[in-house]
Amino acid sequence: MTKEPIKVVELFAGVGGFRLALEGNPADDDYGKRGYEVVWANQWEPPGTRSRQFAFDCYTQRFDPNADYPERHSNLDIAAALDMAENGEMDIPDHDLLVGGFPCQDYSVAKPLSQAVGLEGKKGVLWWEIYRLLKMKTPKYVLLENVDRMLKSPASQRGRDFAIMLTCLAGLGYSVEWRVINASEYGFPQRRRRVFIYAEKDSARWDLCERITTTGVMAESFPIFQKDSGFDEFEINPDPYQITQFFGFGDKVSKFQDAGAMQSFKVCTRRTEPVFSGKTTTLSEILFDEEDVPEEFFINNGSLERWKYLKGAKSEARTNKQTGHKYNYAEGGMSFPDKLDQPARTILTGEGGNSPSRFKHIILTSSGRYRRLVPEELERLQGFPDDWTNTGMTNNNRAFCMGNALVVGIPERIGQVLRERHQKA
DSSP: OOSOOEEEEEESOTTTHHHHHHHOOTTSTTTTOSSEEEEEEEOOOOSSTTOSOHHHHHHHHHHOTTOSOGGGEEOSOHHHHHHHHHTTSSOOOOOSEEEEEOOOOOOOOSSOTTSTTTTTTOOOHHHHHHHHHHHHHOOSEEEEEEEGGGGGOSTTBTTHHHHHHHHHHHHTTEEEEEEEEEGGGGTOSBOOEEEEEEEEETOOOOOHHHIIIIISHHHHHSOEEEOTTOOEEEEOOSOHHHHHHHTTBTOSSOSOOSEEEEETTEEEEEOEEEOOOSOOOOGGGGOOOGGGSOGGGBOOHHHHHHHHHHHSOEEEEEEOTTTOOEEEEEEOOOOSSOOTTSOBOOOOGGGOSSSOOSSSOOEEOTTSOEEOOOHHHHHHHHTOOTTTTTTTOOHHHHHHHHHHSOOTHHHHHHHHHHHHHHHHO
């Protein structure tokens, strides 16, 4: 490498998808040679039914099994960790890149920025902790992942939450790109739509529309075809409070389309289509041989009809048990079993367990038996090495971790493009 490694802080780290994408697998020869170094990470599960910190345990076992650098890993509520950092009780190292996948929440603020307590009325806790760390450390780059619903939430003010996020980043001097990427449209074996948000501080002036289609990090990482709908351009208010009060009211659809760029509060956005000429990986290609699948993952005949019912189309009269209100419940049918000649459906956190479910994957084997996916197959769908989550947690928890994870190959490709640009800067 012509420069020092890009130093990374990883928030909401889970089992390490971003770190695996950027640093590589510690078991491989190229580990630590990709131009990135994670210098601090935070992962914490709130108290409740999943109070055990199994994702954090997996993360530390995979990346620092000898606990040589325990100061690199925080297992605290991120708010508590940042409190300690501000009080001098914890060291969060300076870094070049902040990464993380965080929940989509309510980002509204209670008071204008002109008042000293402008952001104290926050509701979407985790975004504001990211914002807090950005103000504290001002890294050059930011890469975040979220559900694509973020671009149009909440339903009452389409796009308001994303507008607040953009104006906060612009207020800190960041220019931003975003793209909704469906992993299967670029060859990966899972249909998983997520929005990836890249931000860059103190960048040169952008041509926003060209940034979307040709010159941006996202455009180079995942090429797109320009739809005929053209570009939409507008400005967002610099005050998050004003966005809370006025943005998106009455809009049936969000102003933010599936690709966009923002600089100095000016936005350009448009619809796009992927450009990909490589091979698409199907569900069948990641499956175990049937004889290698434990018996517990096969569906017993007694529950098969329940599985079929839950995945089938429905139109039923139902009654609300609390209010007595009668209503019609309807939903469309899902493939049963899952199609093997296509990429898999999106993995959800409830993929584990043998109880019948509408959303778990069910496949039909060559011998005519139905079965669920084993944890290693879920890992393969997300791009993790086999047995990555086999660190002492249950199969259900392994499935939960994969449902919360990202497709590793997407930030891996973005990281390659960013590294090349960083080295040329």
